[in-house]
Amino acid sequence: MQFDAVIVGSGISGGWVAKELCERGLKVLMLERGPDVEHGADYSHELAGRLRRRDDQIPQEELDLHYPYYVGVTYAMFNSNKKFWASDHDYPYETPPDKPYRWIRGYQLGGRSLTWGRQSYRWSPNDFESNLRDGHGVDWPIRYEDLEPWYDHVEAFAGISGDYDGLPQLPDGDFLPPFQFNDVEVDAKGRIEAAFPTRNLIMGRCAHLSRVAKPQMDVGRQRCEQHVRCAHGCPLGSYFSTQAATLPAARRTGNLTVITDAIVDSVIYDPATKRATGVRAINRLTKEAVTYEARVVFLNASAINTAALLLNSRSDAFPRGLANGSDQVGRNLMDHVSTRPILGVYPGFETSPFQNDRPTGLYMPRYANVTETDKPYLRGFGLQGGAVRRRIPGAEPDASGAPKRGWMFSLLPFGEVLPNPENRVTLTTSRVDNWGIPLPVISAEHGENERRMMLDAAKDAAAMLAAAGCTDITPWEEAGSHLTPPGDRIHEMGTARMGRDPRTSVFNGWGQAHEVANLFCSDGAVMASSASMNPSLTYMALSARTANHAADLLEQGAL
Numbered sequence: 001m002q003f004d005a006v007i008v009g010s011g012i013s014g015g016w017v018a019k020e021l022c023e024r025g026l027k028v029l030m031l032e033r034g035p036d037v038e039h040g041a042d043y044s045h046e047l048a049g050r051l052r053r054r055d056d057q058i059p060q061e062e063l064d065l066h067y068p069y070y071v072g073v074t075y076a077m078f079n080s081n082k083k084f085w086a087s088d089h090d091y092p093y094e095t096p097p098d099k100p101y102r103w104i105r106g107y108q109l110g111g112r113s114l115t116w117g118r119q120s121y122r123w124s125p126n127d128f129e130s131n132l133r134d135g136h137g138v139d140w141p142i143r144y145e146d147l148e149p150w151y152d153h154v155e156a157f158a159g160i161s162g163d164y165d166g167l168p169q170l171p172d173g174d175f176l177p178p179f180q181f182n183d184v185e186v187d188a189k190g191r192i193e194a195a196f197p198t199r200n201l202i203m204g205r206c207a208h209l210s211r212v213a214k215p216q217m218d219v220g221r222q223r224c225e226q227h228v229r230c231a232h233g234c235p236l237g238s239y240f241s242t243q244a245a246t247l248p249a250a251r252r253t254g255n256l257t258v259i260t261d262a263i264v265d266s267v268i269y270d271p272a273t274k275r276a277t278g279v280r281a282i283n284r285l286t287k288e289a290v291t292y293e294a295r296v297v298f299l300n301a302s303a304i305n306t307a308a309l310l311l312n313s314r315s316d317a318f319p320r321g322l323a324n325g326s327d328q329v330g331r332n333l334m335d336h337v338s339t340r341p342i343l344g345v346y347p348g349f350e351t352s353p354f355q356n357d358r359p360t361g362l363y364m365p366r367y368a369n370v371t372e373t374d375k376p377y378l379r380g381f382g383l384q385g386g387a388v389r390r391r392i393p394g395a396e397p398d399a400s401g402a403p404k405r406g407w408m409f410s411l412l413p414f415g416e417v418l419p420n421p422e423n424r425v426t427l428t429t430s431r432v433d434n435w436g437i438p439l440p441v442i443s444a445e446h447g448e449n450e451r452r453m454m455l456d457a458a459k460d461a462a463a464m465l466a467a468a469g470c471t472d473i474t475p476w477e478e479a480g481s482h483l484t485p486p487g488d489r490i491h492e493m494g495t496a497r498m499g500r501d502p503r504t505s506v507f508n509g510w511g512q513a514h515e516v517a518n519l520f521c522s523d524g525a526v527m528a529s530s531a532s533m534n535p536s537l538t539y540m541a542l543s544a545r546t547a548n549h550a551a552d553l554l555e556q557g558a559l
Contacts, residue, residue, distance in 0.1 A: 002027075002293055002294070002295075003027050003028060003029040003257070003292070003293070003294040003295070004021070004026035004027045004028065004294065004295050004296065004554065005017075005021050005026055005027075005028050005029070005294050005295065005296045005297070005298060005550070006028075006029045006030075006031065006278060006279055006292050006293075006294035006296075006297055006298065007021075007028065007029070007030045007031065007298040007300055008031055008264045008279060008297070008298065008299050008300060008301045008306075008309065009031075009032065009111065009299070009300035009301040009302065009305070009306075009523065010030055010031075010032040010109050010110055010111055010242055010247075010258070010300075011106075011110065011111025011112055011113050011242060011300065011302065011523075012111070012112070012113045012116070012240075012242065012536055012539055012540060012543075013300040013522050013523040013524075013539045013540070013542070013543040014030065014111070014242070014298070014300035014301075014523070014543075015110070015113065015241075015242035015245070015246035015247055015250075016154065016246055016522075016539075016540050016543035016544050016547065017298050017300055017522060017543050017546070017547045018030050018246060018247070018250040018256055019246040019247075019249045019250045020543070020544050020547035020548055020551070021250075021255075021547050021550070021551060022249075022250040022251075022253040022255040022256050023249070023250070023253055024547075024548065024551040025253075025255065026255060026551060026554065027255050027257075028250070028255055028256050028257070029257045029258075029259065029292055029294060030250075030256065030257070030258045030259070031259050031262040031264055031279070031281055031292070032108070032109045032111075032258070032259070032260045032261075032262065033107055033261070033262060033263040033264070033284060033301075034086075034106075034107035034108035034109065034111075034260065034261070034284070035108055035109070035260055035261060035284075036108075036109050036258075036260040036261075037108045037109045037110055037114065037233075037243065038243075039235070039237070039243035039244060039247075039248075040233075040235035042233070043232055043233025043234070043235055044078070044080035044081045044232040044233065045227070045229045045232045045233055045234065045235055046235075047080045047232070048078065048080055048081070048229040048232040049227065049229060051078075051080065053078075056078040056079050056080050057078065057079065058077060058078065058079050058082055063077075065089050066082075066087040066088060066089045066090070067085060067087065067088060068088055069088055069095075069100070069101070069102040069103060069104065069487070070085060070088075070102070070104055071102060071488065072102060072104065072484065072488040072489065072490065073085070073104055073115075073490070076115060076231035077231075078231075078232070080232065081115075081231055081232045081233070083108065084106050084108060084114050084115050084231075084233070085104070085105070085106060085115070086105035086106060086107040088103075090434075091105070091107065091433065092431075092433065092439055093439050093440045093441070093442055094428060094431070094439055094440070094441045094442070095441070095442045095443065096443050099443050099444060099445045099486075100485050101442040101443070101444055101485065101486050101487045102485050102486070102487035102488045103304060103440075103442060103487050103492075104487065104488075104490045105302070108260075109242070109243070109247075109258070109260055110241055110242040110243045110247075111242070111302070112302075112490070113240070113241040113242045113243075114233055114241050114242075114243070115231055116490075116536060117534070118206045118207040118208055118230070118239050118240065118359070118360070118536075119204055119205065119206060119360070119363070119384070119534040119536075120155075120158070120160045120162075120205050120206060120207045120240075120534065120536060120537040121170060121205055121363075121533035121534055121537060122151050122170065122171045122172075122173055122533075122537060122538075123144065123147075123531050123533060123535075123538050124144065124168065124169045124170060124171055124531075125143065125144040125145075125168075125171075126168075126169060126370070127144075127529065127531040127532075127533075128140045128142065128143050128144050128147075129143070130378075130379060130529055130531075131419070131528055131529050134378050134379075136378065136418045136419055136529075137332065137418070137419030137497070137528055137529050138419075138497065138499040138500070138501070138504050138505055138528055139499065139500060139528075140498070140499075140509075140528045140529070141498055141499055141500045141505075141508060141509030141528075142498075142509045144171070146509070146545075147538070147541050147542070147545065148171075150541035150542070150544050150545040151171075151173055151537065151541045152173070152174055153541070153544055154537065154540040154541050154544055155173045155174040155175070155537075156174050156213075156215055157215045157216075157245065157249075158207050158240040158245060158537075158540060159176055159207065159208070159209045159212075159213065159215075159216050159221070159240060160173060160174070160175055160176060160205055160206065160207055160537070161175060161176045161177060161178055161179060161205065161206050161207075161208055161209070161210040161360070162175040162176075162178050162203065162204075162205030162206070163175070163178040163202060163203050163205075165200065165202050165365075167200060167202075167365055169365050169366050169367075169370045169371075170202075170365040170366075170533070173205075175205070176209065176210045176211055176213065177210045177211060178203040178205075178210065179203055179204075179206070179208075179210060179358050179359070179360055180203075180358075181203065181362070182352065182353070182354060182355060182386075182387055183349055183352035183353075184346050184349050184352060184387035184407050184409065185201075185362060185386055185387045187349070187468070188201070188346070188387065188409060188468040189201040191467055191468045191469060192464045192467055192468055194467075195464070195467035196464065196467070198367050198371035198372050199364060199367050199371070199464070200364065200365060200367075201362055201363075201364050202362065202363055202364070202365065203360070203362060203363070204360035204361050204362055204363040204384065205360075205363070206239075206359060206360035207239055207240035207536075207537075208224055208238060208239045208240075208359045208360060209221060209222070209223050209224050209237075209238045209239070210223070210224065211223055216237075216245070218249075219237070219244070219245055219248045219249055219252075220237060220244075220248065221236070221237035221238065221244055221245065222236040222237060222238060223236075223238060224236070224238035224239070224359060225238070226355075226357035226358065226359060227357065228356070228357045228358075228359055230359060238359075239359070259281075261283055261284040261285055262281040262282075262283065262284070262290070263281060263282045263283075263284055263435055263437070264279045264280065264281045264301070264309060265280055265281070265282055265309070265312060265435065265436075265437045266279065266280045266309065266312050266313040266322075267279050267280075267297055267299075267309065267310070267313040267322050267519065268280060268291065268313075269313065269315050269317060269318065269322055269516065271315070271316070271317045274317075274515075274516065274517070275516065275517065275518045275559075276296075276297045276322075276516055276518055276519045277293055277294075278291055278292050278293035278294050278297065279291070279292055279294075279297060282435045282436075282437075284435070287434075287435060295518065295554065295559060296518045296519075296520060296550050296554065296559060297518065297519050297520070298520045298521070298522070298546075298547075298550075299519070299520070299521040299523065299525070300521070300522060300523045300543070301523065302492065302523055302524060302525075303333070303492040303493055303494065303495045303496075303523060303524035303525040303527075304333070304425050304440055304442065304492055304495060305440075306495065306496060306521060306523055306525040307329055307330045307333075307425040307440075307495035307496055307525060308330075308425060308427060308438075308440045310322045310323060310324060310329045310330075310496060310506075311324070311329055311330055311425070311426070311427050312427060312437065312438060318515075322513075322516065322519070323496075323506055323507075323513040323514065323515045323516050323519060324506070325502065325503075325514075325515050326502060326503055326504055326505060326506060326514075328421075328496065328497060328504065328505060328506050329495065329496050329506055330424045330425040330426055330495050330496075331421040331422075331423070331424045331494075331495065332419040332420060332421055332423065332424070332494040332495065332497055333423040333424055333425060333442070333444050333486070333492065333493075333494055333495050334417045334418075334419060334420075334423070334491075334492070334493045334494040334527070334529070334530040335417055335444075335486045335487055335488070335489050335490075335491050335492055335493070335530070336414045336415060336416070336417060336489040336491045336530060336532070337414075337415045337417055337446055337450045337453070337454060337483055337484060337486075337489070338412055338413055338414055338415070338454070338483070338484040338488070338489055339412070339413055339454045339457065339458050339479045339480050339481075339482055339483060339484070340458075340474070340478070340479040340482045341385070341410045341411070341412045341474070341479070342410065342411050342412070342458055342461035342462050342465065342473065342474045342476060342479050343408055343409070343410050343465075343472075343473070343474045344408070344409050344410075344462075344465035344466075344468070344470025344471065344472060344473040344474070345392055345406060345407070345408060345470055345471045345472045346387060346406070346407035346408065346409045346468070346469065346470050347406075347407075347469060347470075347471060348407075349407055350406075352407075354388065354389035354407075356388065356389075361384055361385055361386035362384070362385055362386040363382060363383070363384055364382060364383040364384075364385075364411070365382050365533075366380040366381060366382050366532045366533075367380070368380030368381060368453070368456070368457075375453075375456065376452055376456070377449045377452040377453045377456070378418065378449055379415075379416035379418065379449070379453070379532065380415070380416060380453070380532050381413045381414055381415035381416065381453055381454075381457045381532050382413070382414050382532045382533060383411045383412060383413050383414070383457070383461060384411075384412050384414060385409065385410040385411040385412055386409070386410065387407050387408070387409045388407070388408055388410075389405060389406065389407050389408075390405060390406075390408055391403045391404070391405055392404050392405065392406045392408070409465055409468065409470055411461040411464065411465065412461075413454060413457035413458065413461065414489065414532060414533075414534075415450060415453045415454055415457060415532060416453075416529070416530050416531055416532045417446065417450055417486075417530050418447065418449055418450070418529075419494060419497075419528070419529060419530075420444075420447065422443075423443070423444035423445065423486070424442075424443060424444070424495075425440050425441065425442055425495050426440075426441045426443075427439070427440060427441065428440075428441055442487070444486040444487070445486065446483055446486065450483065451483065454480050454483055455476075455477075455480040455481065456480075457480065458476040458477075458479045458480025459476045459477075459480060461476065461479075462474065462475075462476035462479075491524070491530070491534065491535055492524055493524040493525070493527035493530050493535060494524070494525070494527045494528070494529075494530065495524075495525045496521060496525040496526060497525075497526060497527065497528045498511065498526045498527075498528055499528060502514035502515065505528075506521075506525075506526075507520075507521055507526050510545070510546060510549045510550075511526055511542060511545075511546035511549075512546075512549070512550070517558075517559060518559045520546055520547075520550050521546075522539065522542045522543040522545075522546040522547070523539060523543075524539060526542065
């Protein structure tokens with residue numbers, strides 16, 4: 001069967017591309033390297049409700065063998081949901097010992113849309129101009145105004161809960177009602193903002209249904225009941241995922257074909273027409289190779305896999321990899337950078353209720369080099385956290401001998417990482433995986449700018465906890481000197497960046513390859529910078545915009 005479009009990957013961006021193309025009337029093939037996951041039936045949500053954490057833990061020896069780089073998400077990993085996390089043993093990659101990279105993946109239909117943290121923020125106008133202003137990376141070929149209507153478009157369908165905060169560094173959007181602060185957080189917000197008027201503590205914006213609007217109702221999604229078993233999959237569809245939202249929307253058009261267990265190893269290129277004709281995939285179970293043809297090819301395999309796929313698609317026309325005349329494929333790999341959490345004991349409020357079922361925390365948008373200038377580094381960071389009631393570490397038991405419980409307040413910085421061409425993905429020349437595909441080699445490290453930023457972020461966080469009245473605050477010097485390794489924040493970006501100049505970028509401002517007109521990409525690979533906010537909402541907006549542009553070109557006969 002000849003398809004109008006083939007999409008490699010079924011995660012957040014691939015799902016959006018499928019929805020938009022199918023709704024434009026195109027015949028679409030979606031290829032997913034992992035197994036099928038049926039919405040609801042294949043989740044472990046109910047099992048998680050019957051188990052205690054200790055009964056559901058993955059044994060340490062299994063973690064060591066299969067998930068040695070998954071340190072940053074062990075809080076969300078269980079025996080009952082481990083099928084949602086790709087094994088480093090079964091899907092190996094190489095990373096230098098002195099530059100460790102934690103590549104956290106999900107190989108199944110829906111990808112990491114089944115396990116993501118759902119924090120959803122628009123980038124600001126400033127974020128699309130920072131490369132041009134300070135000279136790091138290449139200038140974005142688009143501006144906030146180009147993406148603004150597409151932010152509107154995806155928010156209305158995905159369902160983003162949040163408040164209207166009126167902050168220029170964090171544009172407001174089309175929101176469902178926000179989740180609520182607890183008593184301690186209300187108190188802390190007042191104290192922190194009084195002490196630091198240039199900083200704002202807001203409710204985290206989350207792709208989670210606090211109420212159901214018609215676009216969500218139409219695909220069968222329901223309001224969140226706040227069980228907080230999100231990492232196990234949500235049968236209500238309360239949080240945004242491919243299975244709950246974009247996949248049913250695409251399927252109801254009758255234009256979508258989904259094939260799982262199909263590992264795409266290369267894009268097929270015709271030098272006579274200078275077009276991609278399709279992709280070659282290997283069946284994960286039988287190892288049989290199959291070629292699928294389409295008029296346009298979309299790469300939505302996530303930043304590292306998209307780069308590896310392009311690098312492996314070599315030909316006489318592109319000896320360094322498809323669309324890689326610029327030698328930028330695989331370069332400028334970015335993540336976000338964090339420290340250890342900065343914690344403090346929040347006194348009082350013994351009788352205040354704690355709702356441990358809220359599916360989002362608090363957020364402090366970037367203020368460094370925005371409302372507070374003259375920082376000794378470029379760009380900035382946001383902070384995520386909030387107040388929880390739990391056992392106080394090191395505290396004496398109460399009169400009955402029970403562990404003392406009280407309020408803890410945490411702040412965790414997420415900092416922007418500068419583009420660096422030496423942070424990169426390449427392919428091995430000697431090792432292949434179980435399907436004969438060269439392994440990715442991932443080499444990345446944080447620079448001096450990131451180190452300075454995180455020390456300042458930890459110092460600021462400790463000062464804010466002190467202003468809120470906390471005691472036993474984490475020593476900021478210690479926390480700020482322990483940076484998370486690249487990859488640990490799970491926001492990989494930038495390996496095939498978009499730009500204005502084909503000599504220094506891979507894709508243009510429409511996510512269209514400079515050198516292959518019918519090759520498109522809208523996952524994290526195209527990002528030209530990392531900003532300080534979580535990137536998934538921007539992936540959604542870029543995917544909707546790119547898909548509709550490709551559909552326009554097909555209608556016009558330009559492809």
